[in-house]
Amino acid sequence: MLTGQETVHDIIVRHPEAVKVLHKYGITAEAAEHFGYKSIGHAALVLKIPLKKILDDLAAATGEKVKEAKVTGIQAVKPGVRKGGLENIGRIVAVHSGKGGVGKTFVAVNLAAFLAEKGYKVGLLDADVDCPNILHLLKAEGKLLADARKMIVPLEKFGMKIVSMAPLLNSEDEALMWRGPVVSRVLEQFLYDVAWGDLDVLVVDLPPGTSDIPITLYHMLPRCETLLVTTPHQLGLLDAKKAAALAKRMNVRILGIVENMGGEVFGKNRGAEVAEKLGVPFLGSISLHAAYAQIPADGSPHVADSGDLREIYELLWKKIGK
Secondary structure (H helix, E strand, O other), X not given: OEOOOOOHHHHHHHOOOHHHHHHXXXXXXXXXXHHOOOOHHHHHHHXXXXXXXXXXXXXXXXXXXEXXXXXXXXXXOOOOXXXXXXXXXXXXXXXXXXXXXXXXXXXXXXXXXXXXXXXXXXXXXXXXXXXXXXXXXXOOOOOOEEOXXXXXXXXXXXOEEEEOOHHHOOOOOOOOOOOHHHHHHHHHHHHXXXXXXXXXXXXXXXXXXXXXXXXXXXXXXXXOEEEEEXXXXXXXXXXXXXXXXXXXXXXXXXXXXXXXXXXXXXXXOHHHHXXXXXXXXXXXEEEOOHHHHOOOXXXXXXXXXXXXXXXXHHHXXXXXXX
């Protein structure tokens, strides 16, 4: 009989076919260990998923019947995501774009690396939960482990503290089919349940678009600031306006617009025109270079060895670093 009191490990051992069902809801053995889920019922409570729905799906997959769930011994979870706090982090800069494929992650990683090299204490959060690729870009490896306080210990490379969903996946090719409430809860845990320590800047690489993750971040941390990335392409520029509209609607400060992939192919400085119309600073144009498409053997960010890119980030930080 399924009750909800079972641990994730017990269910998986008893019914290997349950893995796919639990994974659909963002409940994995790794997540249970890192986030301290005491039972299926506890995970459902934390993730705000109806326990009956999970148990019904498990019953359909395993053939076991469902017993009326009476989940006990679990501390009540306050409704809604946490909000505010994180006073140990000086600034939270969200790198966002309205459209995918504009090089937002490239801009975020190089910004974080640039600041770390300048001596700032920097955190880098890969908030693209569905498609996390920062660790791949940095050639960083390792597992997210919990400390004695059950806080997630970030990975570290190139002077940055890094948190990503990638270490919790079975493989890089795995597709996460998670709905909004699940990914929003993961983002909350990656912000509040991580041993970030004292940071000058936390750079958050948001997924593109104006859906769950950016809305959740802006709601939780209205003091965060956003840096918008676009290409000179008309569609990139159009969707940059949508990302700006979301930030303005949620009263989030827009630091400015960075144009990526500028040059002969897409044009250059068209992002400046959009920035002017939106009344926000234009922070510079990063040229389209074939070298930027290559990942160095050690994963070192291109800002470390590109004078042109370093100059752009120097000027960018002069404008937004105050």
